[in-house]
Each structure stands twice: as C-alpha cells, then as structure tokens.
Amino acid sequence: MKISISRILRSHRRTIALVITRDARLVVRAPLQTTMAEIETLVERKRNWITTKLAQAQQRQGLHRMNPFSDGELFRYKGQQYPLTITTNERSIRLNDHHILFPERLLANPERAMIYWYAHEALRAVTERVQYYSETHGFRHTGITVTGARTRWGSCSQANRLCFSWRLILTPEPVIDYVVVHELCHTVEKNHSARFWNRVGAILPDYKERKALLKEY
Numbered sequence: 001m002k003i004s005i006s007r008i009l010r011s012h013r014r015t016i017a018l019v020i021t022r023d024a025r026l027v028v029r030a031p032l033q034t035t036m037a038e039i040e041t042l043v044e045r046k047r048n049w050i051t052t053k054l055a056q057a058q059q060r061q062g063l064h065r066m067n068p069f070s071d072g073e074l075f076r077y078k079g080q081q082y083p084l085t086i087t088t089n090e091r092s093i094r095l096n097d098h099h100i101l102f103p104e105r106l107l108a109n110p111e112r113a114m115i116y117w118y119a120h121e122a123l124r125a126v127t128e129r130v131q132y133y134s135e136t137h138g139f140r141h142t143g144i145t146v147t148g149a150r151t152r153w154g155s156c157s158q159a160n161r162l163c164f165s166w167r168l169i170l171t172p173e174p175v176i177d178y179v180v181v182h183e184l185c186h187t188v189e190k191n192h193s194a195r196f197w198n199r200v201g202a203i204l205p206d207y208k209e210r211k212a213l214l215k216e217y
C-alpha cells in the first residue's frame, strides 16, 4: 500500500518532518533540496507510525460514525490497516496488496457483508494453521467453526471440536498462530496446567509475547 502524501511544504529547514493533520492527512515539511525519493524513503520507513496516526486522527474526527464504509476508511486485517476502496468492478470483497476492495452493491448492508468476509477469511486462515500444526505436531481435531464470539478468541470442546472468533482475523499472524496452538493443545490437555503450558511452549517458545500481544486486541 502506497501512503499518499497530501502536501509537501519546502522551506529553509534542515530536517524532514512528517505531520498528520487534524483532518487525517499526511503533510511533509522538507528542506528545499530534498528529492522525492528521499521523502518517499522516509515515509516508507515510518509507515507503521503514519498509518497508526492517520487512523487515530480519522477516529477522532468521527468520520467513521458520520459516513461509515466510505472510501479510504481504514479496516484492520491480520494486524495491518487497509483503506477501503469502493469499486464497481468486484463481485465480492477482496484484499489486494494495498486496499480492501469493497463492491458498491454491498453498501446496502455493509457491516453484515464485512463481517461475513472477515469470518470467511478467518476460517481460511485458521484452517490452514490448524492443518500445519496438526501435521507437524500430530494433533487431531474433529472440526473447525468460526463464530461471532465476543468473549473468547477460541475454544476446544470435549469432542475436540475447535471454535474460533472471526475477530481473530484482525490480529497479526503470530497471534493467530498462538490461539490455534493453544486450542490444539487443549485436544490433549483439557486444562491450563503446567503440562498444558509446557506443550504450548514447546511449539511456540515465545508464546508469552504472543499472548501479551493478543491482549492488546
């Protein structure tokens, strides 16, 4: 995703400064001789900071409430923020490298369409990871479901049926893997004993950091 610069203001200053305006635009203040390439390199390096600040500015402005599902509104996917692009070319919601392409025809009930898409993506992602860890560590489960659960990210039934919240697709991949491994370990240990955590730790030695990251969501 290329970050768009709203304005470049050149002056007799010595360093480049990135400014996020109150109306959620990126303004670059730069010395007179600065090349476009230099500016773009800096913008790329500060990508995470910029997207976070843009999202915050946008939220503060209440754009989301005033005009939900508008072009450019940021949506989370696997821990990254992607701007929505309303399009007439697509039949269904699709993520390309830069945007979430959102068919205009779905604007009649956009929230429902978005959750449906997120749930579909979540099922695809967790199924792939469950398969991976099952093959590499010999776990067995009896099925995978994605639900709208708000209170928990995942669960494992007595019959070893795995259940995940579609909201998991909003979190970064290391977090998704942590929840997947956690639930897979419950197919063997139905509790949170030391044995359970040893098993999780044997597969994901950094599981504590991933667990902490999950809390942020």
Ligand SMILES: [Zn+2]
Pocket (backbone or CB within 6 Å): 182, 186, 191, 192
């Ligand atoms: Zn658990």
